[in-house]
Amino acid sequence: MERITIIDIAKMCGVGVTTVSRAINNHPDINEETKMMIMKVIKENHYIPNNSARNLKRAASKTIAVLIKGITNPFFNTMIKVFEEEIKRKKYSFFLQRVDENQDEIDVAIELEKEKRLKGIVFLGGYFSHSKEKLTQLTVPFVLSTIGMAEDVEPNDYSSVSVDDFKESYKLVDYLCSLGHTKIATITANLEDVSIGKLRFEGYKKALADHGVDYNADLVWHMKEDIESYTMENGYVVTKELLASKEEFTALYAISDSLAIGACKALLEAGKRVPEDYSVAGFDGLDISFYYNPSITTMKQPVGEIAQETIKILFDLINKKITHAHKTFPAELMVRESTRSLL
Amino acid sequence: MERITIIDIAKMCGVGVTTVSRAINNHPDINEETKMMIMKVIKENHYIPNNSARNLKRAASKTIAVLIKGITNPFFNTMIKVFEEEIKRKKYSFFLQRVDENQDEIDVAIELEKEKRLKGIVFLGGYFSHSKEKLTQLTVPFVLSTIGMAEDVEPNDYSSVSVDDFKESYKLVDYLCSLGHTKIATITANLEDVSIGKLRFEGYKKALADHGVDYNADLVWHMKEDIESYTMENGYVVTKELLASKEEFTALYAISDSLAIGACKALLEAGKRVPEDYSVAGFDGLDISFYYNPSITTMKQPVGEIAQETIKILFDLINKKITHAHKTFPAELMVRESTRSLL
DNA sequence: TTGTAGGCGTTATCAG
């Protein structure tokens, strides 16, 4: 099968390559009729321009890439949809790239920026702890969406949109305390975690402290390293161990809804009732937290708004209206069936 | 910020571009020392080769693309992971591309094939009804994984791996009947559906017929068009309508687990018990079907095996061991808490 | 409105 190129089309049409190029790219300087004719020939011969060649030649394309780390996260789907809509509305094209858990997203971004002549980048998920030097290798505007940042990164070096994980986590545990719970177990990230896992855990500790509840390390359980993190399975397994430990508790705070659901399952399987025997709360506000039985009390992240604001900031950056921006949205406490008052 | 190219690197190293190229691509014909030196300069200057230029020049790359339609489907994640592992194990690189619901996957594939010089393609999800003419525009091997095919497409024109949706759906409904259920409502696809939705529905009808149960159109409910299909929300809304209709039934078969969960929620909210008042069954075998309360009886698709076989066939195609192949895996009936016997 | 020719950054060829 011969590769058919723009030159072939030009020959078939008896015109120059320029004209064909113009027909393809909706260039104004072209006769409508010849354009029609060319397009017809193109269709008939199933000619498709080679993107590599285009990108190579083009000085800049109007495309925005979204790099997503940990495609597992269920609420990314919603965000991606919003990104796509907003980007298309601005007449830019949209490119989604998954980046592996153990890949450096900045490296991927740099490569992609050159390859596709990107106008902007959105980083979704994962954890950022790159040096300023690395960050400045990115020559196009970028925004971090729902991403944990290392504390030592200069806020002036990047833009971000997210929820205040510390504060919102605090609110949730505060709510649990206000229901009279004092023995609140938690399923949280590993100790080395420095991202949202840590923030949510800090919120937990602070809330307990503010309620005069002594911190009890025996109530703190970490996700299993050998199971994918933040999954139902992880919550399930950890909760089984928690139960087996005979440690007393009246409420369980899992730092994600998926963990919470796994926890509920483990509780229910052990013949316990939720919330009669144990209150359970999650975090994120996934759809399933509503559909689960019992429905799960959680902090709902305003994913749509986060996504929208991300794009807004990105375009402000592109249009040089701003040099950087940080926006945090409040999460919403969804009080549902899985928690009850002890008072 | 100046774009730095291979030529710049060559100059800085005092060597020719060829040598630099060799260093980058691990070509054997190069002195280890000069290679070291060049790599060092590359690192220091953060030089990154331009992929567009590479793809343009390269005759063929060793990359396999996976085109996925409807990223929403939760079990695709598992499959993607397997694809990635298997492809990397074969020393090929892996490229994942999402294709929009209303985009023609073949068009995307053709474009990508040229751009990236693909060696093979996996199509995941969606529905296929392309003409032979269209299919043959694809000059590289491809395999359809978990995809519904129109009946009029020549099996010799493509390869596929999936579950027999008709047969497995039949088995599930057969099981429901064997529990003594005769009034089995179903939440299914729209009438125009010609893909897995139709197949599963046909399986439902056949099973009823074989058990001598009269087909009752009033028990057949279709997903809402204005809500994303196969979602919990869709199952939830439809089931509310079903309940409001006062139509009598003892079991509900939703053609996906997500629909089934939405259905359960609607039932539970209405004060009904599952399975005491209504048995509920789903299809797919998602993780959540196990974690839900009650756990959902379902047909579990062997997603890992399907993914593995997909890659195996793809490489057989690439190595010209075969010209096409079709493989169907059996699904596994998972009898769980959401269904009960009437006998 | 149309065509010619040069170059985008790499890799492959082929001669040193």
Added chain:
DNA sequence: CTGATAACGCCTACAA
């Protein structure tokens, strides 16, 4: 082992 140089397929001055 190394280095010019010609493609790869397209876009875009510039000239016609």
